[in-house]
Amino acid sequence: MLAPLQTGAARFSSYLLSRARKVLGSHLFSPCGVPEFCSISTRKLAAHGFGASMAAMVSFPPQRYHYFLVLDFEATCDKPQIHPQEIIEFPILKLNGRTMEIESTFHMYVQPVVHPQLTPFCTELTGIIQAMVDGQPSLQQVLERVDEWMAKEGLLDPNVKSIFVTCGDWDLKVMLPGQCQYLGLPVADYFKQWINLKKGSSPRAASGASCYQSEEAQRKENTPGVKAYSFAMGCWPKNGLLDMNKGLSLQHIGRPHSGIDDCKNIANIMKTLAYRGFIFKQTSKPF
Numbered sequence: 001m002l003a004p005l006q007t008g009a010a011r012f013s014s015y016l017l018s019r020a021r022k023v024l025g026s027h028l029f030s031p032c033g034v035p036e037f038c039s040i041s042t043r044k045l046a047a048h049g050f051g052a053s054m055a056a057m058v059s060f061p062p063q064r065y066h067y068f069l070v071l072d073f074e075a076t077c078d079k080p081q082i083h084p085q086e087i088i089e090f091p092i093l094k095l096n097g098r099t100m101e102i103e104s105t106f107h108m109y110v111q112p113v114v115h116p117q118l119t120p121f122c123t124e125l126t127g128i129i130q131a132m133v134d135g136q137p138s139l140q141q142v143l144e145r146v147d148e149w150m151a152k153e154g155l156l157d158p159n160v161k162s163i164f165v166t167c168g169d170w171d172l173k174v175m176l177p178g179q180c181q182y183l184g185l186p187v188a189d190y191f192k193q194w195i196n197l198k199k200g201s202s203p204r205a206a207s208g209a210s211c212y213q214s215e216e217a218q219r220k221e222n223t224p225g226v227k228a229y230s231f232a233m234g235c236w237p238k239n240g241l242l243d244m245n246k247g248l249s250l251q252h253i254g255r256p257h258s259g260i261d262d263c264k265n266i267a268n269i270m271k272t273l274a275y276r277g278f279i280f281k282q283t284s285k286p287f
Contacts (some may be wrong), residue, residue, distance in 0.1 A: 060100060060274050064281060067103075067155060067162040068095040068195070068270065072262040073171045074126045076112050078119040084182050086112035087175060088133050089126070089259035090142050093267050094153055095165075100271040106149045107260050111136040114182075126257045140185055147188065155190075163282060164194040167241055167266055173284070196283045197266055198244065241265045248272050 074089035076082060087110050094104040109132050112118075118130050137145070147156075155162050166172055172194050180187050241262060245252045250268060254261025270280070 060098065061277050061279060063097040063274070063279060065097045065161045065163050067097055067160065068267075068280065069093070069155070069162055069164045070095055070263045070266045070270070071164050071166055071171055071194075072259045072266065073175055074128060074257065074259040075175060076115050076118065077122045077125060079121055082115055082119070084114055084179060085175065086110070086114060086179060087139055087142075088112055088118070088122075088128055090146070091260040091263050092146070092149075092164075093263045094155070095267050095270065097161075100267075100274050102264075102267055104149075104153055105260075106146060108142050108145065109133050109136045110139050110142050113138065126259075127255055139179060139183065143185065143188070150190065162190075164191065165197055165266060165270065165280070166194055167197050167244075167262065169194075169196050169199070169284070192284070192286070193282055194284045195280050197269065199283045241269070244269050 070093040072091060073087045075085040075087050077085060090106075090108050090110055092106040093102050094106075095101070096103050109128070111133050118128065118133065123129055150156050154160055164172060172191055176191055177187050179185075242252060242256065244250075245265060245268075248269060250265075250272060253264045253268060256262070274280075
């Protein structure tokens, strides 16, 4: 019975693809250059009885990871800068690599121990007030809860490919390992590889460079590592997320320098770049 079933499934898949072509016309398998077109395509498919998975297949190219873990720390700060800095907000968004939708959230505030009193500058910058960190778990306790969350979400399964995503290298190259070293805490291996969303080659947008680069184009150019936003858009985002949102004509979510809001903006930018055909790859070098 297995062979007839497989044949039937293949025929049904061919039938779905044939119907999808009729719904969307010749543009069905063209590179999805703009989110507006993808949205129209999705609505057309839904109107003709196609499920969300079929629409997602049309909208996004296959990514190299099952899940992207979007992370953005907030830390103690002042002018001049205090040392050591300590993480006070620890948010992670679990982004499905196939649909680019948020599936789960980890979010905790952290009690600083070296400089337990937040400065007015820190509160003004991050929006985090003293009451939000007083009595909260220590970094060691939060890291233990992160590990529990990772296990619950199936992210520690060796068959599941996941990677952290940050806006810059500071979070996982400087802040977390630096504070862990100061406190004598180990750094889990899953924190030692990540995608820096804004990292890329030198700016190339001055002459009206294309804002779409396929993976094939990346290979042809022989550029090392992922070029993420600056590669896809051809320009370096000097002001981080604010410039990225502006470059992609996206509305900024929440307030700047709120860790959880910054994660939501990063996720939104990633989804938009995925709509444009961008394939995300690791940018960090092995420790």
